Amino acid sequence: MAELGIRPRMLVKDAMTSPVLTVDENTTVDKVAQLMDKHGFGCIIVTGKDGKAIGVITEKDMVSRVLAKNVLPSKLKAKKVMSTPLITVNPDLTLSEAARTMSRLNIRRLGVMYKGNLVGIISSRDILNVTPELIETIQEKARLENAKATEEEAEATPLAGYCDRCGAWSDTLKEIEGQFICEDCRAEIKGE
Numbered sequence: 001m002a003e004l005g006i007r008p009r010m011l012v013k014d015a016m017t018s019p020v021l022t023v024d025e026n027t028t029v030d031k032v033a034q035l036m037d038k039h040g041f042g043c044i045i046v047t048g049k050d051g052k053a054i055g056v057i058t059e060k061d062m063v064s065r066v067l068a069k070n071v072l073p074s075k076l077k078a079k080k081v082m083s084t085p086l087i088t089v090n091p092d093l094t095l096s097e098a099a100r101t102m103s104r105l106n107i108r109r110l111g112v113m114y115k116g117n118l119v120g121i122i123s124s125r126d127i128l129n130v131t132p133e134l135i136e137t138i139q140e141k142a143r144l145e146n147a148k149a150t151e152e153e154a155e156a157t158p159l160a161g162y163c164d165r166c167g168a169w170s171d172t173l174k175e176i177e178g179q180f181i182c183e184d185c186r187a188e189i190k191g192e
Contacts, residue, residue: 012098013091015130016112018120022047029081030073032057043109046082053111053118055082088113095127
């Protein structure tokens with residue numbers, strides 16, 4: 001695939017969402033919910049006093065830690081609801097490695113860190129969104145490899161029939177410049 005100019009593996013940076021929506025750890029949960037709703041996001045990254053990412057609040061966190069416990073969101077701070085620590089990956093990690101990490105840790109989102117800074121977030125949905133493209137790329141590669149193998153097989157497999165040069169029957173015809181030539185005529189051609 002490299003000879004076609006296609007990268008053989010998709011990386012986290014190819015599918016991640018960037019920039020990331022963040023809130024301070026002391027933001028009230030009702031404000032977090034309003035931001036998530038306004039932007040249509042399923043999570044928000046929580047930052048500490050130094051501005052560094054320390055956790056994530058997901059829709060599931062809202063349900064299990066606020067709604068299910070009947071806690072008033074305006075009285076609760078983000079730091080009490082967030083999942084921590086924020087699990088992060090490098091943007092040059094392959095999507096398959098990121099998906100394995102999510103599966104192993106039973107999470108659906110990973111922060112993406114580059115040189116100590118949060119540059120994006122990758123979710124299982126982001127990976128699923130590029131899956132059709134990956135499947136098409138794999139199918140195209142298989143088709144090209146199959147076509148090449150078929151051509152090589154056709155060149156290597158002798159044919160039976162009448163020689164286009166001398167008209168004699170042969171079980172070892174080979175195609176040369178659009179004509180099917182027997183072994184004797186091929187030897188004559190090489191000798192000329």
